[in-house]
Amino acid sequence: MAKSAQSVGKLPSNPVSAQPADRTITRPSGLAEEVYRRIRADILSLRLPPETRVSVDSLARELGVSQTPIREALSMLEANGLVSKRHFAGYMTSARMDRAQLDELFEFRLLVEPYAARKAAQGMGESDMAALASGAEAGSHDAFADMDTAFHRLIAQGAGNHLIADSLARLHIHVHIFRSCFRREITEEAVHEHDTIIAAIRARNGAKAEAAMRSHIERSYGRLRDFIKE
């Protein structure tokens, strides 16, 4: 049995880590996955803004593949909540979060992510811990957004629970989109808060890591909440 299927709700977003000695023959792994990643990247980069119609025909012509893999990729994106489908009307990128959804999302993060930080401080691997970066060296907003995603992903994975990591990853996508719609600069405060969390984790201080993460999420919520009036 393959060593995959480790996670219950496996997302194709996790690319196979490049083996140092790539003995295995090239596994094309299907056009559908490649298309999935391509469209997903376009949505994250706002090349496909929210509420934008996505045509199967156009994508098929643009990417030079048949309609079937496009359709499969869009079905997966729909299951992950990045696009929505209406019968006989086509696909459309999901709407930007409104106030209620933002509240729900941060309530969930506040419930799960501090717990993950505590567990990561207790049992995280040394190599992953060394890879933690606050994003201070990021040169652009996009670079910082990627480093922010990696930061939270590393901590979630450090908790040693694939369900926690997958849930938070799925949610972080929407945080990423929401923030990219408004902020185009790097928030210094977030960098400092990241540093505080990193210090607590490196000190193996679970309680402090949990508190720092909770504070970080609360402040992050405060920074984003004002962008929605309704």
Next chain:
Amino acid sequence: MAKSAQSVGKLPSNPVSAQPADRTITRPSGLAEEVYRRIRADILSLRLPPETRVSVDSLARELGVSQTPIREALSMLEANGLVSKRHFAGYMTSARMDRAQLDELFEFRLLVEPYAARKAAQGMGESDMAALASGAEAGSHDAFADMDTAFHRLIAQGAGNHLIADSLARLHIHVHIFRSCFRREITEEAVHEHDTIIAAIRARNGAKAEAAMRSHIERSYGRLRDFIKE
């Protein structure tokens, strides 16, 4: 704009609630969704046991539809972790949970579901509260499994957070499958624990509901853990 897309990660598992006055014309809503529900039901009923190969051709012939909707449905099921795909090798129902996955799943439930029970006790609607049933009247294991699913779903929805409800629903599917693989009778203890939770929620006692739910999940974990040796 339709009132859908309320949930960020909307699953097609939620059928549209039948409107009392169904003025809208019938929306076929696509063959893909119907196929999705059909295959999903087959997996939950163990008509498609874990690690079973699922052929696109066979399904297309059996259901009398083309391959495209089958393929779309399987892509959605893959994104939800119910089947896995290998390139040029077809689809296969996911493997039954092993010990590590069971541990992770109950760690997650223990983190989220007691919190949901507390919030449900505080703000749950009267009609949903009246619909809570412990499953004592269930006549078969399958009927009890459905009532158990409905019980936990109602509480999760009562918390007023779609992300919590969706996450728990997605996980409960795997609990359902796992339990159906071993237990074919109704556990009296679970019914009593459900009654305790219902009483606490009806009394609007958040702390007691949270504690009762925590105890229920811990005991449920104890009842299931023994079935895995490894």
Next chain:
DNA sequence: GGATCAAATATCCTATAGGATTTTGGGAAG
């Protein structure tokens, strides 16, 4: 000027055919 209706367009949904790959079964050698 605004609203209503109908035709045209764009798009999706389905069905079928051909190429590529994995799986499976049987047979032979050790």
Next chain:
DNA sequence: CTTCCCAAAATCCTATAGGATATTTGATCC
């Protein structure tokens, strides 16, 4: 009896054509 290898079969993946439907546009009427 087990292991290895090869060929046939089944299956998946891709591409294309035709039917069905929602959306859009434009003209007409009030």
